[in-house]
Amino acid sequence: MMLCRSPGRRRFLELLSSGIAVGYWSSTGPIDLAGADDFERARQILVALFSDLRRVRAVAAAYVGSVASEETSPAALMRAILDDLSISTAAGMTVAAIRGIIAERMRLDFLYNDIVCINGWILSKTEARLCALAAWDMGNENKDKTVNVGLGPRLWRHPVDDPARLTRAIIRRRP
Amino acid sequence: MIADAHGVQPAGAVLETDVCIVGGGAAGITVAREFANSRQRVVLLESGATQLDSATQNLYAGTNVGYSYFDPASCRLRYFGGTTNHWGGWCMPLDAIDFQRREGFPYSGWPFDRAYLEPWYQRAQEVCQLGPFDYAPSHWGMDPAKIPRPFTGPHFHCGVLQASPPTRFGEAYRTMLQAATQVNVYLNANVVRLVTNESYREVREALVSTLGGHLFSVRAKLFVIAAGGIENARLLLSSGPESAGLGNDRDLVGRFFTTHIQYHGGEILVSDDRARFDFDTGPDGVDYTGFGRAYKFVTNFGLAESAMQRFSLPSFKFRLMYALTPLDEGVNAAKRMLEAKDDWSGIKRDLDTIVRDLHRRPAFEERPAFSREGQPVGAVLLRCQSEQFPNPNSRVRLGTERDALGMRKIVIDWRPTAADREKAAATLRLFGAEVGRVGLGRVRSFFREDDVAWPSDMFGDQHHAGTTRMHSNPAQGVVDPNCAVHGVANLYVAGSSVFPTIGGGNPTLTIAALALRLADRIKDGLA
Numbered sequence: 001m002m003l004c005r006s007p008g009r010r011r012f013l014e015l016l017s018s019g020i021a022v023g024y025w026s027s028t029g030p031i032d033l034a035g036a037d038d039f040e041r042a043r044q045i046l047v048a049l050f051s052d053l054r055r056v057r058a059v060a061a062a063y064v065g066s067v068a069s070e071e072t073s074p075a076a077l078m079r080a081i082l083d084d085l086s087i088s089t090a091a092g093m094t095v096a097a098i099r100g101i102i103a104e105r106m107r108l109d110f111l112y113n114d115i116v117c118i119n120g121w122i123l124s125k126t127e128a129r130l131c132a133l134a135a136w137d138m139g140n141e142n143k144d145k146t147v148n149v150g151l152g153p154r155l156w157r158h159p160v161d162d163p164a165r166l167t168r169a170i171i172r173r174r175p
Numbered sequence: 176m177i178a179d180a181h182g183v184q185p186a187g188a189v190l191e192t193d194v195c196i197v198g199g200g201a202a203g204i205t206v207a208r209e210f211a212n213s214r215q216r217v218v219l220l221e222s223g224a225t226q227l228d229s230a231t232q233n234l235y236a237g238t239n240v241g242y243s244y245f246d247p248a249s250c251r252l253r254y255f256g257g258t259t260n261h262w263g264g265w266c267m268p269l270d271a272i273d274f275q276r277r278e279g280f281p282y283s284g285w286p287f288d289r290a291y292l293e294p295w296y297q298r299a300q301e302v303c304q305l306g307p308f309d310y311a312p313s314h315w316g317m318d319p320a321k322i323p324r325p326f327t328g329p330h331f332h333c334g335v336l337q338a339s340p341p342t343r344f345g346e347a348y349r350t351m352l353q354a355a356t357q358v359n360v361y362l363n364a365n366v367v368r369l370v371t372n373e374s375y376r377e378v379r380e381a382l383v384s385t386l387g388g389h390l391f392s393v394r395a396k397l398f399v400i401a402a403g404g405i406e407n408a409r410l411l412l413s414s415g416p417e418s419a420g421l422g423n424d425r426d427l428v429g430r431f432f433t434t435h436i437q438y439h440g441g442e443i444l445v446s447d448d449r450a451r452f453d454f455d456t457g458p459d460g461v462d463y464t465g466f467g468r469a470y471k472f473v474t475n476f477g478l479a480e481s482a483m484q485r486f487s488l489p490s491f492k493f494r495l496m497y498a499l500t501p502l503d504e505g506v507n508a509a510k511r512m513l514e515a516k517d518d519w520s521g522i523k524r525d526l527d528t529i530v531r532d533l534h535r536r537p538a539f540e541e542r543p544a545f546s547r548e549g550q551p552v553g554a555v556l557l558r559c560q561s562e563q564f565p566n567p568n569s570r571v572r573l574g575t576e577r578d579a580l581g582m583r584k585i586v587i588d589w590r591p592t593a594a595d596r597e598k599a600a601a602t603l604r605l606f607g608a609e610v611g612r613v614g615l616g617r618v619r620s621f622f623r624e625d626d627v628a629w630p631s632d633m634f635g636d637q638h639h640a641g642t643t644r645m646h647s648n649p650a651q652g653v654v655d656p657n658c659a660v661h662g663v664a665n666l667y668v669a670g671s672s673v674f675p676t677i678g679g680g681n682p683t684l685t686i687a688a689l690a691l692r693l694a695d696r697i698k699d700g701l702a
Contacts, residue, residue: 050532055525062522102533103614110612115604119522120441120619122607127533 041091043078047134048095049102060135062118063128077133081105081126102126177353179224180364180385188391192218192359193701195381195395197366197410199223200257201683202669202690203401204344204352205302209694211355215701218393219352220364220383222402223254225345230386234365234578235406237585241569242635244589250637251403255362256345258403258637259683264341265473266303266684267310267334268296270490272480273562273678279487282431282565283676286647286656292688295695299687304347305337306463306470315463315472322454323447325609330482334492336681338460338471367580369398369414369421369666377664378421384580397697401669401690404639405432405571408672409585411643411653411660412573422643422660427653430570431641433563433677436591438633439621440493440559440603444523446530446616452555455495477679478602489595490562490679491602495555526617534614557606557618560636561599562679566590571642589635596622596629638682640674658693669693 036044050056070076082090083105090098109115109124116128183190194210196203199221210217223231231254237247244250251258269289276284297308312335313319319327326333352360361383368382370392380394400407408429415421420428460473478491563569569590573583600622607618621630646652649661654673660666669690671682678685 050529052528055528058522058525059529099533106533107612107614110608113604113608115608115611117604117620117624120621120623121444121522121526122604122611122618122620123526124611127529130533131529 038088038091039075039078042082042087043074043133045090045093045095045098046078046081046102046130049099049130050134053134056131056134059118059121059123059128059131063116063132064135066116066118071129071132074133074136077129077136081129081133102130176356176358177349177360177362180220180361180383180391181387181389183361183383183389183391186390189380190218190359190391190393192216192393192395194218194397194399194697195220195393196399196401196669197381198257198400198402198406198670199255199345199360199362200401200403200670201259201262201344202686203399204256204348205299205687205690206399206401206669206694206697207358207360208302208348208351208355209691209698210358211351213357213698215357215698217358218395219358219360220366220381220393221255221360221362222365223252224362225255225349227252227254227260230579231363231365234580234582235585236578237587238574238576239587239589241588241590244587244635245637247405247585247587251405251639254345255349255360256343259342259344262339262341262343262683264303264339265336265681266300266305266339267336267475267680268292268308268688269678269680269685270480272483273490273676273680277487277489278484280489280564280676282644282651285675286645292685292692295688295692296684298691299684300337302342302687302691303339303684304342305339305684306466306472310335310337312474314465316465317454317474321451323450323615324613325606325615326454326476328479330479330605330609331476332479333454334475334477336460336473336475338473339683365580366402366410367413367582369400369410371415371421371663375415375421376662378666386579395665396701397665397667399667399669399693399697400643404642404670404672405585405587407668407670408571408642409573409582413582422653422663422666424662425650427567427644427651429572429642430567431565431644431675432569432571432587432589432639433565433641433674434589434638435636435677436561436563436595436599436629436633437636438559438561438599438630439496439556440599440630441557441607441618441620441622443495443555443557443610443618444526444530444616445555446527446534447614450615452495452497457497458494478605482605486601486605488598488602488605489564491599492560492679493606494558496558497555523619530617557603559599559603560679561595561602562677563591563595563635564598565641565644565676566592591629591635593627596627599629600624638671638677640671640677640682643668643672644675645673646675657696658689667693667697 105126106124109126114125116123116125193215194217196207196219199219207217207219235248235253252260271289274285274288300308312333315335322333325331352358363385364383366381367384369378370380371378378398380392382392384390411422411428412420456474460471462469462471476493570588572586574586576584578584603620610616610618643653645654647656654660654668658667658673671686
């Protein structure tokens with residue numbers, strides 16, 4: 001897979017590595033799913049697989065910079081990750097159970113050569129998609145951490161360069 | 176008897192013999208020792224003496240015009256024993272698939288299969304001072320249950336290389352040849368030309384010169400060129416018709432110059448806390464005493480034959496190199512290379528966490544089991560060896576410059592192709608997928624997907640092959656299946672230059688096996 005060189009995505013990569021995108025949110029704590037719909041529940045369960053979201057950014061940026069546009073939304077990523085598992089089913093699962101499913105997805109990815117190459121690292125598409133999903137999530141979570149400016153929407157929906165405008169756009173998107 | 180060529184008197188003398196062997200390396204000495212107790216008379220002509228001599232070694236001088244390659248004057252040795260004088264000693268037979276005609280592999284296929292060659296492989300074990308002809312890891316004390324996946328299949332496997340002492344053929348067989356009444360070895364005897372009849376269909380004599388200009392010739396019933404993978408072609412091109420060379424009616428001599436392609440192909444990020452690498456002997460090997468005495472062996476890893484067939488891949492072997500902390504001297508270069516090219520150095524650290532999270536495993540650095548020599552392992556590098564596709568444009572030829580004897584110097588035009596690189600990269604991807612599939616960790620390939628370059632440390636090994644390739648059809652090979660030069664009645668070639676494909680294994684054992692077979696053929700023919 002060739003890494004995409006489009007200016008918009010490159011700008012996103014720059015943001016990722018710059019001081020703008022310094023938000024840190026860890027999913028090791030309990031997940032508060034009260035009031036969340038199935039999509040949000042499933043998404044948070046998937047993101048909770050990671051102990052340190054800072055670690056997913058580089059992989060996420062490289063993956064998103066390299067894939068076709070149809071995978072550059074959380075919904076599309078969720079569909080690709082869960083495959084034949086419905087969102088409502090996933091929303092009702094524990095993190096441990098979803099980890100088992102993801103492990104099997106990754107195994108099958110490697111078996112059937114459904115892999116991506118990110119800076120030489122040979123990864124399953126599922127794990128790369130999970131990283132992308134989690135990186136998007138970094139923009140929508142941690143409402144009380146003001147330094148987080150919402151990388152996901154910046155990447156997929158709002159190709160603008162102004163961080164303030166970007167932040168407003170993210171806020172508007174929140175349910 | 177072993178004598179100095181200067182003792183052949185008078186100048187211009189003609190020595191008569193049954194068999195004349197040109198070259199005293201692994202191939203030539205192996206053929207000669209088979210005649211030690213024979214009734215046939217043998218003359219072996221060796222360019223050097225018993226020690227390295229710079230003037231003689233300089234006869235190997237030449238130039239490289241293709242992909243960067245070793246200096247022709249330093250990648251082989253020109254004295255009694257030949258290149259075995261600096262040989263590492265690792266031996267293994269070629270795999271069965273290496274002999275086969277392979278799908279998607281142009282010019283592949285030997286004229287016989289591995290099973291046919293096995294009787295000579297068994298005898299070659301003794302010549303190379305090895306253990307029994309048995310390369311099954313389980314027969315060398317290795318417990319298959321302790322070899323982790325993916326090194327136990329289905330696509331990759333763990334194998335055994337036997338380690339020769341290493342046999343310095345000149346030293347090891349000097350006493351035998353000295354005592355052999357029918358074998359006369361002449362040192363400092365450089366063959367500058369094979370003289371033929373008018374039609375170039377039969378060799379009459381070998382013209383010999385010392386560096387001091389002392390000339391004589393050897394007249395024989397049969398001639399065997401055993402001067403090395405490059406020099407065999409050089410001598411043929413220097414003989415026969417001026418414009419073409421001997422045995423070169425089809426312009427094949429010197430073409431298909433092939434070697435093993437060496438490089439650091441990648442690294443493994445090990446995430447599996449169950450991983451144990453103590454099944455790997457490392458490059459120094461270990462002694463095994465299960466065969467009644469101690470024999471040294473070394474583990475190596477490779478692409479399984481089934482995977483080569485399924486994915487149309489050439490042979491691929493690799494060793495594991497452990498980057499210890501603090502780094503030992505042997506891996507410092509690789510470490511520097513990694514650092515220099517790694518502009519995303521954080522990803523490795525990130526992946527350690529990502530993979531650990533997704534597989535719910537403890538941290539890499541927390542596992543005391545993963546250490547070697549009492550030091551924690553920082554990285555596992557893949558030291559790879561790929562089989563090069565035969566390529567008619569990869570060749571050796573004669574240049575315009577001449578050496579001290581007036582022979583035209585060699586020009587090496589080594590040309591690995593894009594296909595070689597693509598297949599090597601594909602093999603690394605397959606290995607990476609297997610490492611991920613079995614949960615051992617993740618692999619980083621050093622082949623960039625957005626580039627056509629090889630890993631920066633890639634080089635061609637000193638396994639020179641293919642320049643007088645073997646084929647039953649004269650249009651596709653210089654020698655026939657018996658290693659006789661097509662179209663020349665009494666001329667044979669010994670050594671790796673006859674390999675149609677180089678396969679995956681180190682070549683010396685196969686060189687010795689083919690030399691033994693050739694000796695048998697010659698003895699049968701003369702009888």
